[in-house]
Every structure is written in structure tokens, then in C-alpha cells.
Amino acid sequence: MMNLITKLLTPAPQKFHGVMGIFYYVDDAAEAVTQLRKAGHKDLQVFSPVPHHEIEHALEQGPSLVRWVTFGGGLLGATGGFALCWYSIQSWPMVIGGKELFSIPPFTVIGYESMILLAGLANLLGMLALARLPQLKATAPYDPRFQEDKIGIWVPCGPDANARVEQMLKGQGAEEVQVHG
Amino acid sequence: MSQTTTHAAAHGVADPEKRPITQASLNDDVMKLISLPGKWWWVAFIFDLIVLAVALAAVRNLIVHGWGVSGFMRPVMWAVDITNFVFWVGIAHCGTLVSAVLFLFRSHFRRAVYRIAEAMTVFGVLTAAMFPAIHTGRPWFDYWLFPYPNQRQLWTNVRSPLEWDVFAVNTYLTVSSIFFLVGLIPDVAAVRDRAKHPLMKLIYTLLSFGWTGANFQWKHFYGAYLFFAALATPLVFSVHSVVSWDFAMSQTPGWHSTLFAPYFVAGAIFSGVAMVINLLIPIRKIFKLEHIVTLDHMEKLAKLVLLTSTMVGYSYLTEFFMAWYGPNKAERDLFWFRATGHYWWAFWTMFSCNVIFPLVLWFKPVRRNMGIMFFLCILVNVGMWFERFVIIVTSLTRSFNPATWFYYKMSITEVALIVGSFAWFFMFFLVFVRVLPAFSIAEIKETLPMPRRRDHA
Structure with a gap:
């Protein structure tokens, strides 16, 4: 029974293409979002334990429908x-x-x-x-630290842009950068 | 589960109120409630279930033998069960006040206490809803209370306040449950990420709806949360107004008054806040959460108790004034009977506990003394239970026709129902504290100063 539940909770590994930057400081994350959007990365996803107004403004999110x-x-x-x-x-x-x-x-x-x-x-x-809930299939790599005190910025991009995005994220103060795909 | 941060903080600072909170330590602090089942929790839970079993035996007697086993006799056919119904709906109201009304007013102190208050709302309505269901005498026909198409085209009487109650209480139960469960989503996701046992992980995964904390999820979450609050606020006032109209729409002396709706709403918030204080005091002490639910938070709740106590006291005095000033002799006699007749002891228990004793809350040292507050809030709830008893029983025993006058005495069956209602409520509450985050991690986190490089530099 427990094996079945464990199997159910362990989804098949998904392949993602992009770069995940993990930040501690809110202002660094907000600035990174602004710079990435200026560089043409509009379909960013930001993960955080609480919503941050600075990041919402940087993402130019409108009110919910x-x-x-x-x-x-x-x-x-x-x-x-x-x-x-x-x-x-x-x-x-x-x-x-x-x-x-x-x-x-x-x-x-x-x-x-x-x-x-x-x-x-x-x-x-x-x-x-x-809010696309319940979310059955992940849309980006997930890290449990996003429920604690870290902010994750997921930048979907092809292999040719990986190095440039990684450099941008590090330059904006990312504590950790993970390249996928 | 890591508790390093908490212990370090606890050892570093002597005053429990001043323990530092960080985003990570908050997760540890709140989740330690879930990770500690404890011997005393089991003792309390098993005792609770034993009491509940006795009450269920009383309910079985009521259903099998009928309401004759209770002290009910014409004309007092509403007594303890409707008293319990109104009392528990009242208890439930505070949760919505704290979570929704104070949310709309941007009152930040609510963040530390609202989850407990919301849980109390849901469990309070679940407790309240049982009493009219049992009181019908034939609970297997309770579905007749709902309007549904049937072959004889029979419909419920939509002009009856009792039918309004069906709509109001069921709407309240549905909306407050949704509000409670939606608010839990981000926090349950945090618990899910730390859960080790596969079954618990499955339960938390289902309850968290696969929440990841993505920006688009937060956007719609708070978009919807605002509307839940905006919908729950008029709902909380309408539900207890509708409950009060169960009485006020009749012509019975002591009931037929336009004062009833605001009077009942103030009373509901009064008893509910007192109950929240009674629940919070042991929890913050046992789990050493004085730095999350501070004395300032408790004092603000105490001020709410004081405010609503004065409103309730004003209502009591207005009722007497109107009875004396108005032209209705039956009304005047009834109020004289309330204060000096057979049930004088119930009336004066009510008046002392709800109006006189809470006056000590004008003094700040009392509001910040948790021992006195705990005792006082128990008295308030005793007083508020008696308020409903006095309203229902005194008016029914002394109606217009003296030939129908009757002295109602409570039987052991009704005592079992009262005690059982508390056991039923605490059964849910004890499980809640054990399995779900009893404090809102996400909302308390929002009150913490966010780390900024420019501040750090």
C-alpha cells in the first residue's frame, strides 16, 4: 500500500529546457526579473514563499480575472x-x-x-x-526551498541562450544557478 | 524536521516574546505542532472521545425514545438544543470576523491568530448544525428542510425564518469551509515538502493542490482571497441576523424586537473572541509560540472582547428600557420575570459574566495577564450560553396565556448534549492542531522584514 502511494507521489522525471536562478534577496530577484524581461525573456516564472510586490511590478502582472x-x-x-x-x-x-x-x-x-x-x-x-490548480504536471523545476525563504526565477530558453541567462542571473546576485536541458 | 533555528533562538534570548523569527524558523516553529503528537495530546483526545460516546448514547435515546426523555414539554419545545445551536453559531462567527473583516480593514494583528479562529468557525458551524438536525425528532427526514423537486410539488416555506436559517447556515458552512481550506493551500504545500510518511505526504499533496508558489498562483490566490473576505464579511453579519430572526419574527414577548439582529451579532463576536483567547492561551504556552502570538496580539483580542461586551450590555439595558417604556404589558411582565422569576439565577449569571466581569478589561495589566484572561473568557462563554438559555426558556415559559405557563427543568439527557457538543468541537480541534498548520506560515511571513541586499549592505 505504502509502496503504491510512494510510486504515485513520484512522478516520471520531466525534461525542462531553461535556467533556474535561486535568490535570497528580494531586491536582487526583482532586478533580475526586470533585466531578464528587458532582454526579451517575457515568459518567466517566479517562485516564492510569499508574494512580493516588487517582483509583481517587475513582472507587470495585471489584476486577477x-x-x-x-x-x-x-x-x-x-x-x-x-x-x-x-x-x-x-x-x-x-x-x-x-x-x-x-x-x-x-x-x-x-x-x-x-x-x-x-x-x-x-x-x-x-x-x-x-491558477492552474490542481497542478498535476510541473511547469518548471521545483525546489522545496521555495516554501521556506528562497525565491526561484525560472527562465525557459534553448541551449544556445543558457550561458547568457546563467551569466545574467549570477550577475544579479543569484545564490545558485541550475541549467536544465 | 530541523528545529535548530528555533532552539538557537530560544536559547539565545531569555524573553520568549522577543525570540527572533526568520522565514525558515517560522516554518520550524509552526510545523513543530504537527511533529509532536505527545502523550498529553492522546490523553486529551481519548478523554474527549469517551465524553462524546456518552453524548452519542444520549442522542440515541432521544432518537429511539423521542424527545420525551428530555425535559421538553409544551410550550418549551426549544430549550437546550436551540440554545446550543445559537451558542455554537455564535462561537463560529469570530473566525470570520478575524479572518475576513480584519483582512478587509488591513489589520495585521489578525495574521498571527486567524487560522485558529477560522478552524474554530468551521468546527463551530459543524457543531451548531447538528442541533436543529437532531431537534427535528426524526433526523432521517432532515432532507425535507431543503427545497427539491418532488412528485407532489411540495416546497419548503420560503417565507419562514426557519427556512432562511437553512439557507444561511448551509451557506455559512460552505463558504467558511472553502475560505479555511483555500487559506491553507500555501502552508500545506510547505508541510508537504517536509512530510516523510507516504500517507501524510499524499494527504498534504492532495490538500495543497500541487501548489508551488509560482507568481501566477499567488496572483489568483490573493485575487480570490480578497473576494472570499468580501463575501464572508456580509455573510457573517447576515447569518447571525437570520438566526436572531428565528426569534424576532415571532410575536412572543422578549423576542419580537428589531434590536435582535445587531444584538445577536455583537454577542456572537463577543463569545467567539473569548473562545479564540481560550484556545490560543494554552497553545502558545505549550508550544512556546509566545514570539509568534505575542501579548500585543492577545491584548488586541481582549479589547475586542471589551468592545463587544459593552455592546451586549447596551443591548440588555435597551431591552429592559423598551419593555418599561413601550405599551406592551406582556413584554414588561416578561422582562420583570427574567430578572426576578424562576430563572433569576440564569439571568444574573448571564448579566454578571457578560457585562460586569468583563469591565476589568479596562485595565491594561488584566488584558496582558494570560491567567486572568483565560478564566475571564471561560466566564464570558458561560455567560453567553446562559444568554441564549435565558432568551429561549424565559420567553417560552411565560407566553401571553397564563394557562400555558410552565417551569422547564433540564434533564440529564440535555446535560449530555451540552457536554457532548464541546467534545464534538474539541475532537475536530485536537485533530486539526495535530495535522494542519495551526498558524498561517505565509501570512505571518509577510509581516517579517524581507531580506534586501541594500539593507544588508
Whole structure:
């Protein structure tokens, strides 16, 4: 059983082409990203234990699109909640004290809670889809130190550019540079 | 698991509050909770399971023999179980307040304490949701509470506050669980990377969704986290408002008041923060985490207890004022009965624990004394349980018609339900502390000064 789990957790070795630079200082990593992007390496991946605003700016990351997915979920939830109230009260009319069947205040509670529920679920699904989670196949070499205190910059490139990128990363203060492929 | 950094830090500095934290030592400090099962943990866990087994025997009696084995008798058909429901939903509320509301307000002290508070939310709602489910008397028909298409075109009554509760509590359970699990992803990835046992590694790999900490993952993670917080904030206020409307929508004296929604929300946060303090004090002491959850953090939580205590006290006094000032004689009689009738002891326990004793929190030395704080927060939770008991039982025993008046006495079955609810909650909590990071590694790391070459130079 344990052997099976171990086998499951050990994926087949993947072949990557590019250079991984491992940094300790945040400002070094941010400057390296800026320089690499200036040199034409736009498809960088940066790994870090926490997000760093300096690196985000250097990468010129825009806001996440997850908000539109969440908005769609909320809209669907509110509409669905009100529709459920409307349909159910029409399908099984319960007249209480001669009051209106279509009563907006109580329907608002159901509509509101449904809006939050579906917006929350959409937010989750949107985040997972956009962040490409669950990640079944690695997109770059991974190092557990990225969950501790190191920042990794992955520069995908062909063998002809390896030496130049390695030199750039070392010049920007990388503690360690690994060449793949 | 390396604890070199922690020990070095611990030995180097005498004051536990001032132990230095680095990015790597933080991983060690938080993960030592996971790596230490400990004899006392097993003792606590087994004791908890024994208590839970007794409570489950009481639930079995209730289901097999019916609610007659409890002290329930018309007109008091809501007593301990609904008291427990409201109490545990209230406990749950603090987690969302700390994790979502304080996140939106950029209140950084939340980072050290929010994971425990969030876990408390999820386990609190799980505990609360059991009580209405049992209280239906025939729990195997509980699915009738949900609207679903059926051959007779029967639907739930969407105009009933009890049905609003079904929507509110289930939405709260779903959204708070998602919020909790999503927040765990980066930290579980850190635990995954250190896990040695294949089974634990598999569990952490599944829970971390293959997180690597790539820039595009952080971007969407925080994009979504902001919206979780933005959605959970109105949700936390709406859920306890809806719970309060279970009472306020009726015409029963003592319940029919527009004050109920804010009064219940303040009470929920009050008891929840007190419970967080009760959970944090032993954890930070046992695992020597005083440098992560500092006295300043604890003092800020104590101030929240004080603030909400004054709000609850104001609500109690407003209720009495409105009963005296208003035209409703039944309301006036009921409030007089609350303070001086059969249940005077419950009322005065509530009032003392929730309004009078917390006044000592005006003094800074009290807020920074963990022994007094622990004891005081237990009193607050005793008081808040009695608040719900007083609201429910006194109003039901003395309704409009004196012919229906009845003196409710709690049976041993209900005592087992109360104790069992705590055992159920702590069963989840003890497992949580043992297997998941109880403090947010990523968020606390964000508060640390980041290494910069220019500073170093």
C-alpha cells in the first residue's frame, strides 16, 4: 500500500529546457526579473514563499480575472435564489393571513444567501482554473526551498541562450544557478 | 524536521516574546505542532472521545425514545438544543470576523491568530448544525428542510425564518469551509515538502493542490482571497441576523424586537473572541509560540472582547428600557420575570459574566495577564450560553396565556448534549492542531522584514 502511494507521489522525471536562478534577496530577484524581461525573456516564472510586490511590478502582472468569475457566480446565485422562491410559492401556494404570496423581504434573504453561496463557489472554481490548480504536471523545476525563504526565477530558453541567462542571473546576485536541458 | 533555528533562538534570548523569527524558523516553529503528537495530546483526545460516546448514547435515546426523555414539554419545545445551536453559531462567527473583516480593514494583528479562529468557525458551524438536525425528532427526514423537486410539488416555506436559517447556515458552512481550506493551500504545500510518511505526504499533496508558489498562483490566490473576505464579511453579519430572526419574527414577548439582529451579532463576536483567547492561551504556552502570538496580539483580542461586551450590555439595558417604556404589558411582565422569576439565577449569571466581569478589561495589566484572561473568557462563554438559555426558556415559559405557563427543568439527557457538543468541537480541534498548520506560515511571513541586499549592505 505504502509502496503504491510512494510510486504515485513520484512522478516520471520531466525534461525542462531553461535556467533556474535561486535568490535570497528580494531586491536582487526583482532586478533580475526586470533585466531578464528587458532582454526579451517575457515568459518567466517566479517562485516564492510569499508574494512580493516588487517582483509583481517587475513582472507587470495585471489584476486577477477571478473577480469576473465571482461576479458571474453571484449574479447566478441571486437570480437563482429569487427564481426558486418565485417558482416554489407559485407551485405550492401557502396563503398565510391573507398576505401577498410574492413577498420581496423574505425572498431577499434567500436570494442574498444564494448569491453569496454561488459567488463563493465560483470564486473557488475561478481561482483553481486560473491558477492552474490542481497542478498535476510541473511547469518548471521545483525546489522545496521555495516554501521556506528562497525565491526561484525560472527562465525557459534553448541551449544556445543558457550561458547568457546563467551569466545574467549570477550577475544579479543569484545564490545558485541550475541549467536544465 | 530541523528545529535548530528555533532552539538557537530560544536559547539565545531569555524573553520568549522577543525570540527572533526568520522565514525558515517560522516554518520550524509552526510545523513543530504537527511533529509532536505527545502523550498529553492522546490523553486529551481519548478523554474527549469517551465524553462524546456518552453524548452519542444520549442522542440515541432521544432518537429511539423521542424527545420525551428530555425535559421538553409544551410550550418549551426549544430549550437546550436551540440554545446550543445559537451558542455554537455564535462561537463560529469570530473566525470570520478575524479572518475576513480584519483582512478587509488591513489589520495585521489578525495574521498571527486567524487560522485558529477560522478552524474554530468551521468546527463551530459543524457543531451548531447538528442541533436543529437532531431537534427535528426524526433526523432521517432532515432532507425535507431543503427545497427539491418532488412528485407532489411540495416546497419548503420560503417565507419562514426557519427556512432562511437553512439557507444561511448551509451557506455559512460552505463558504467558511472553502475560505479555511483555500487559506491553507500555501502552508500545506510547505508541510508537504517536509512530510516523510507516504500517507501524510499524499494527504498534504492532495490538500495543497500541487501548489508551488509560482507568481501566477499567488496572483489568483490573493485575487480570490480578497473576494472570499468580501463575501464572508456580509455573510457573517447576515447569518447571525437570520438566526436572531428565528426569534424576532415571532410575536412572543422578549423576542419580537428589531434590536435582535445587531444584538445577536455583537454577542456572537463577543463569545467567539473569548473562545479564540481560550484556545490560543494554552497553545502558545505549550508550544512556546509566545514570539509568534505575542501579548500585543492577545491584548488586541481582549479589547475586542471589551468592545463587544459593552455592546451586549447596551443591548440588555435597551431591552429592559423598551419593555418599561413601550405599551406592551406582556413584554414588561416578561422582562420583570427574567430578572426576578424562576430563572433569576440564569439571568444574573448571564448579566454578571457578560457585562460586569468583563469591565476589568479596562485595565491594561488584566488584558496582558494570560491567567486572568483565560478564566475571564471561560466566564464570558458561560455567560453567553446562559444568554441564549435565558432568551429561549424565559420567553417560552411565560407566553401571553397564563394557562400555558410552565417551569422547564433540564434533564440529564440535555446535560449530555451540552457536554457532548464541546467534545464534538474539541475532537475536530485536537485533530486539526495535530495535522494542519495551526498558524498561517505565509501570512505571518509577510509581516517579517524581507531580506534586501541594500539593507544588508
